[in-house]
Structures are given as structure tokens and as C-alpha cells.
Amino acid sequence: MPARLDIDLDNYRYGFSVPENYVFKARKGLDEQIVREISWIKGEPEWMTRFRLHAYHSFLQKPMPTWGADLSGVHFDDIYYYIKPTEKQGRSWDEVPEEIRNTFERLGIPEAERKFLAGVGAQYESEMVYHNIQKNLAEKGVIFLDMDSGLRQYPDLVREHFGTVIPPEDNKFAALNSAVWSGGSFIYVPPGVHVDLPLQAYFRINARDMGQFERTLIIADEGSYVHYVEGCTAPTYSSDSLHSAVVEIIAKRGARVRYTTIQNWSRNVYNLVTKRAVAHQDATVEWVDCNLGSKVTMKYPSIWLMGPGAHGEILSIAFAGKGQVQDAGGKIIHAAPHTSSVVTSKSISKGGGRTVYRGLLKVVAGASGSKSNVVCDALILDEQSASDTVPTIEIEESNVAIGHEATVSKVSEEQLFYLQSRGIDEHRAATLIVSGFIEPVVKELPMEYALEMNRLIDLEMEGSVG
């Protein structure tokens, strides 16, 4: 059995770590040498090495963002940028080293794969240690690989799309990811193919002072459908870790992509992620973004509606407990006529936690007949906690229908009393109120994840009232 190291006080169940038996661990800190080394170990084509180096210099030049959460605790010199945990990737769980396999079993991944998933990727530190997809999907031409294998096996497809949605210069952390990326998923769904069950990737940090920089690219060809789910956890350490992913989605004409995140990092992880999708004509992209863990999360999934009839949805839940900042939201850009979007954001803060909804809604000139509705609701559980709403709305077109609504509320004494008068104790009552509050988003999750989400909320709520 792996050593258990639960030093967490906030009911975090995944704070254990196991000893490091790694094939390769780069030295701490970042310089050009490390960037070259990562690329060399991976045996990448020349263009990718250049891409990385260019991104590295962009990272150096970009200022640290100061408009959002406090990032002064991010020390770029104290981070391990690349750790290769195993020699090769498993196609079956038996091929994964026992210690690592045990970790994923504790997280319930193999079981979930057997029960309700079409494919699973499991990333441990910097690499995907396991990857598998149902045979029938592979036969239909669906590609579900880790990003590195994707680059090796489909170099042209990757080169055509990689970095086109989020260029390295986009922001400091996108630049950092572009320089040192490793792992993540590469998905291609051929025209007309519907992947009925979700594909899932699970991201696990194990080492102290680790930086995880996975890179995901999803290409849904015309008329296809795919639902991708990502989960993530890490051990609880006294020093901070950094997770900085880049996710690019391309939904071609008539395609539909749903991307669901259940982020449950330990309370010492800076989670600074750039996610963006382009939806072409009549395509639909949906981000379902649930953020419970981490020390600081800054994440604003974006959808560029590039063709007529494109539709975007962002559904998000943020839960900030003691010492946590969830600075999250979403961006929708209507860049074509008759596009539509819905943003539903639900945030909860308790025990001194702080949530921020930061959103952009933009309708460019010419995107006539576009519709958008934004609703962001914040629930504050106690006097120490706080919530902010920072919406930006830029409308350059007059023929549009835009709705925007924001509410901030507290769990009321009357609601608690009402539920308690039916025999339900105070803690359970508060949990029911919180679960009800996020229900509009949770009901969009597949049943297994909805149950998981409610269980996590239950844990977060433990000891919250009194």
C-alpha cells in the first residue's frame, strides 16, 4: 500500500503521496537548457523545439498578470518542470508500475473506465502513464492519444492546429506551457462520428514542488460529437505546486464538443490554465467547469463563435474554502451573425474563501442576430467569505439580444430553520441548500460525476456551520 500522508485539515481526501521512483527528473528551475532537454528527451521534430524556445522567450518577456489573484507565491525557480515517471506508457493497467497504478486505483480511475468511459488517459507528473480507447472507436478513426504520441504519430495534423487557438504569446502562463508542455490529450474525431461515452483524462501530481504543464488539443471534424472529461488531484504539501495547462478545441462545422472539468487540486496548487475553443458554423462548444480545489485558480474558458449558427455554453461552479481564491469565469466572443451563447456561473465561498466571477461577453460588429444570456450567482456561507463579479460586456452590434444577471446571496436563517424543522440537522441542511444552488450545473454532468460532485460538496461542507 502506498504511504498515506493526509496532513490536510479541510477534508481533502486525495492528499496522499507515494515515493518517487522516476526514470528522469529535470533539475529545479527553468532556462533554455531545460526547454531543449525536454524536447530532446521526447525526440521532437525541429519545428516543435523552435516553438518551445520561441515560447520560452515570450514567457520571459511577458509580465506577471496583476489584475487578478495574488500570484506572488509562484516562484518559477523552485519548480520541477519535467518529471518522467515511467519508461513507457501502459495500454493496460497491468503495464503501469504498481505504485502508480495503486494511486489511480485509489482515485477510482480503472473502475470508472470499466463502467462508463469510452477511453481513459492517466497523467502522472509530466507524462501520460496509461492510455486506452475502446477498440470500436479506434476502428472508426477516433484518435485519443497523449499529446506527445499525437505529435509523433500524426505530425501533420498536430502541426496544422497546435497553437492556432492559443498562441504562445497569449499570456505568460500560456507561454510557459508552450515552452515546457508535456502530456495532455490529443483527440481527433472524424466527420460524422459520435463518441457516445465520455473520454476521460486524469491528471495527478505526486512530487513536491512539481509543475504540471499538460497540453490538450481536441479537433472535432464536421458533424462529430465528443465529450471529454478531466479530473485532477495532488498531494498536500507545505510548499506550492504549479499547474498550468493549455487546452485548445476546434469544433468544425456542425460539430459538438463538451469539455467537463472537475478540478480538485490540493490546497497548495496554483492552477493557472488557459482554455479556448473555436466553434465554426453551426458548431457547439460547451465548457462545464467545476473548480473545488487549488490554492489559487485563474481560469476563464473561452469560446470564439466563428461561423453563423455557432453556439457556446459555459457552465461553471467554483467553491472557495479557507485560504482559497477561485478567480474564474468565461469569455464568449460572437464573431459571426446568428450565434448564441449561455453562461451560467455558480460560486460558493465559505470559511474565508474568495470567489471572483470574471467574464467577457463580446459581440463584434457584423455579428447581427446574436443572442447571449449570462447569469452569475454567488452564494456566501459566512461573514469571513467574499465574492466579486467583474463582468465585461462589449457590444459593437446593435441587432443583438443580450441578458445579464448577477446575484449574491447568503444561506438564510429562514432556509436553515425550515429544513431543520423537518428533522434535518444544520450541516445537512446547509449542504442541501448548497447542492440545490449548484444543481443547474450539476444536472448537466453525467450521473457518475454528478454523484461525485455532490460527494465533494458534502466533504467541503463538513464542519462549515456551527
Added chain:
Amino acid sequence: MTSELVIQDLYVQVESKLILKGLNLRIKQGEVHAIMGPNGSGKSTLAYSLMGHPKYQVVAGDILFKGQSLLGLSPDERARMGLFLAFQYPVAIPGLTLANFLRTAVDAVKGGQRNGNGKATMPVTEFRRLLNEKMELLQMDRSFAQRYLNEGFSGGEKKRAEILQMAMLEPEIAILDETDSGLDIDALRVVAQGVNALAGPHMGIVVITHYQRILNYIKPQFVHVLAHGQIVASGGPELALQLEAEGYDRYVKNANGA
């Protein structure tokens, strides 16, 4: 053994204003009482105090239920002992379905202390059967169970949902706080029939009301007049009719003069 609710010389204040001033009352399982009183007499204060609302502060006296003082017990503990309050203004809990809520409540009340059998939960099929049966009794459509608790409910729907909860939880003493307010005559009849179907030797009912109207449907054995925070008169059903004819004036004046 028959459960009894005993209110002894009860003084209650709300936000440092004294509302109940020495109220005495005894209610046994199987009895139906009506407490009538004008606006501001302390009717809702009495209801909330019995259930243990944190804003209602008992400054003197006692409330005994089954021989045990309720003071210091939380509302959920009181509910699990078999006390129930049908609210005049039930609050909405968005996102929580009526069915889910009821299942949690039934588990809490029936699975817990009252039967002394630990955390046994009612099997879901039995819960369903029971819920359907009770909803039929109250002429509620089954789809209603999937709506969010009190959210967007009409006045009549809210009151029916309250009585549905009472039917599911099978309390020993139920307090109905102005259940008739905001109901049209048809809704009132359905709600009253529901209450009557539940009434019996195992349930004591306290109907708190301003108007005599509901007492045409729910027949009390005992009628009490509440004025200025005290029970100022008690009698049989004839007292309610007298109040309907004469109004509360004399009681209000009496109390003022006292």
C-alpha cells in the same frame, strides 16, 4: 403512552421585544386545538417558539414535550421527537426537489432517534409508494415531486406541500400556522380534508388561525383565544363561532385593561 405538549408560563421575545407573556397550554396526542387571535397577538411567535427558531428567545417558562424540556434543543431535534410545524410562509429552496427533500427528512425523522433504531433508512420503493399515496390524498400530481421545494409554488401549492410533509413525517403533535391564509375555498377544502385524513388518536393538531373559516373543515375540540401574548379564553367549538360573530374586540380590550 400518549405524548403531550405542555407550555408553561411561556415568555418569548423577538429582537428584544416581548411578545408572549405567560402563555399556558396543554395539547395531547389525538386532540385538535384551535388557537385564534387577532394580528399581532403572538400567534406566529408561538408557532416559531415551539419549533425553536433561533430568533425567538424564551426568556421564562418552559415547553415540555413527552416530559422533556424542548428549550435548548435544536429545531431538528424537536422534529425528530415528533413535533411538526406547517409554515404560514414556507421558504423556497432552489435546486432541491420536493422528493429529494422529503426522502432526506423522512430518513432523518423516521430512521433516527424516534424509533431508536439507528440510521435505518426507508427502502426507496417503499418511500415512493408512500409518497404517491400521500400525494393522491392531497390531490397533487406526481410530477410535483420533481419540482424544486416551494420555488414558484402558488399559495395553494405551498400549503398542500406543507401538509404533504406532515403526512410523510407523521408527527405526534402538528402545529398549523395560518394554513388557511391565502387559500381559496377549494384549496382550503382539499388541505383540510388532508389534515382530517391524517388526524387520529396518534396525532395532536394545533390550528393557529385568525379566521374561523378553516374550523368549518377541521373541527377542534378546544378553542383558545390568544391576545397580547396570553391565552385569554378557552372553550369548545362554540367559542370560535362567537368570535366570528363578535370579533376580537372584547378580548383585546380586556387584555389592555388587565
